[in-house]
Amino acid sequence: MLDRELKKGSAELLILSLLEAQPRHGYDLSKLIEARSGGVLTFRVASLYPLLYRLEKRGWIQGRWIEKAGLRRRRYYKLTSVGANVLASQRDTWKEFAQAISRIAGLESV
Amino acid sequence: MLDRELKKGSAELLILSLLEAQPRHGYDLSKLIEARSGGVLTFRVASLYPLLYRLEKRGWIQGRWIEKAGLRRRRYYKLTSVGANVLASQRDTWKEFAQAISRIAGLESV
DNA sequence: ACTTTATGTATCGCATAGCGACATATTGCT
DNA sequence: AGCAATATGTCGCTATGCGATACATAAAGT
Numbered sequence: 001m002l003d004r005e006l007k008k009g010s011a012e013l014l015i016l017s018l019l020e021a022q023p024r025h026g027y028d029l030s031k032l033i034e035a036r037s038g039g040v041l042t043f044r045v046a047s048l049y050p051l052l053y054r055l056e057k058r059g060w061i062q063g064r065w066i067e068k069a070g071l072r073r074r075r076y077y078k079l080t081s082v083g084a085n086v087l088a089s090q091r092d093t094w095k096e097f098a099q100a101i102s103r104i105a106g107l108e109s110v
Numbered sequence: 111m112l113d114r115e116l117k118k119g120s121a122e123l124l125i126l127s128l129l130e131a132q133p134r135h136g137y138d139l140s141k142l143i144e145a146r147s148g149g150v151l152t153f154r155v156a157s158l159y160p161l162l163y164r165l166e167k168r169g170w171i172q173g174r175w176i177e178k179a180g181l182r183r184r185r186y187y188k189l190t191s192v193g194a195n196v197l198a199s200q201r202d203t204w205k206e207f208a209q210a211i212s213r214i215a216g217l218e219s220v
Numbered sequence: 221a222c223t224t225t226a227t228g229t230a231t232c233g234c235a236t237a238g239c240g241a242c243a244t245a246t247t248g249c250t
Numbered sequence: 251a252g253c254a255a256t257a258t259g260t261c262g263c264t265a266t267g268c269g270a271t272a273c274a275t276a277a278a279g280t
Contacts, residue, residue: 006119037210100147
């Protein structure tokens with residue numbers, strides 16, 4: 001990622017979207033974002049974990065500890081019904097935002 | 111605008127893009143962004159003026175005072191050749207960024 | 221045996237940038 | 251005189267990404 005500031009505000013949408021399909025733990029989310037974006041997007045743990053706590057505190061996601069033999073403890077988060085609504089709203093906001101930027105900056109349908 | 115954080119990092123691209131076509135002054139840029147985005151994007155003066163100073167300090171834009179009878183003094187900014195290169199680079203970055211977000215968040219070509 | 225790498229969660233403190241509120245000044249309309 | 255629009259400018263608050271650091275376990279490399 002070239003510009004750190006560009007990412008602000010888009011992290012929530014990313015996390016919520018990934019948790020829509022299935023529950024995941026923090027480290028998994030971090031790797032998944034990097035892989036799926038082809039390295040364009042990366043989220044460091046110092047950003048990611050505090051973000052997950054915020055989202056859980058707001059009731060948008062729900063986490064629980066899973067312990068398995070031979071594995072370190074993991075905290076899996078799943079999307080709540082409230083979170084699903086927020087996600088739908090944030091998707092709309094993102095679309096509007098991206099379209100506005102593209103229009104003004106003279107970019108084709110991105 | 112719903113999410114203030116979402117805008118961070120995109121302001122430079124916006125300003126640089128608008129100055130590509132013709133020199134403009136701050137107040138004009140502010141009104142233009144709001145109008146062209148259909149109200150989705152707004153930039154307050156407390157964000158805009160410091161941003162213009164930063165861009166000028168970096169040599170990406172060049173400002174000069176214009177005084178006309180019957181008008182308040184205005185500072186018109188024009189894009190420099192360095193700024194034009196930066197703009198091209200930022201357009202690429204934005205495209206990559208927007209595509210990555212859309213792909214992960216499950217959005218069609220935005 | 222030792223080192224590195226990967227997995228997994230956690231926190232401190234810094235840097236950045238948008239903006240509400242406020243300030244100042246000129247012009248035009250009522 | 252009063253108010254809105256135009257035009258530039260600044261203080262202080264807030265949010266958030268992340269470098270650095272820490273801790274713990276397991277697998278792979280040398």
